[in-house]
Amino acid sequence: MTREELLSLPVAVDLDTANRALTIGxxxxxxxxxxxxxxxxxxxxxxxxxxxxxxxxxxxxVQSEQEEGRAQCA
Structure with missing residues (x-):
């Protein structure tokens, strides 16, 4: 799963989607x-x-661009 796909996921996902993100069968x-x-x-x-x-x-x-920006400012 790409970074963009991970960032576009809803707040909670089913186990199959999480498995795919973690490359777990x-x-x-x-x-x-x-x-x-x-x-x-x-x-x-x-x-x-x-x-x-x-x-x-x-x-x-994985962080969104906003989160990365906040981390760099801190």
């Missing part, structure tokens, strides 16, 4: 989520898993 991703060992926090909403996109950005070191 589907089966492995779901196994990790079920065991509570996924690399970022996973929210369980009924039968669905969701991942907060900001956590993916932090893990992958």
């Amino acid at each position: 589907r089966s492995t991703g779901y196994q990790l989520a079920k065991r509570g060992e996924y690399p970022v926090k996973v929210l369980r909403l009924g039968n669905a898993y969701r991942v907060v996109t900001e956590e993916l950005h932090q893990l992958l070191g």
Whole structure:
């Protein structure tokens, strides 16, 4: 997944999208989520898993241009 694709994701994504961003296979991703060992926090909403996109950005070191600008000013 490119930087632009990562930055265009909604606030939370399904586990398949998070798996793709982290280059984790589907089966492995779901196994990790079920065991509570996924690399970022996973929210369980009924039968669905969701991942907060900001956590993916932090893990992958992806920042928007605005965030990069603020970091350089600090």
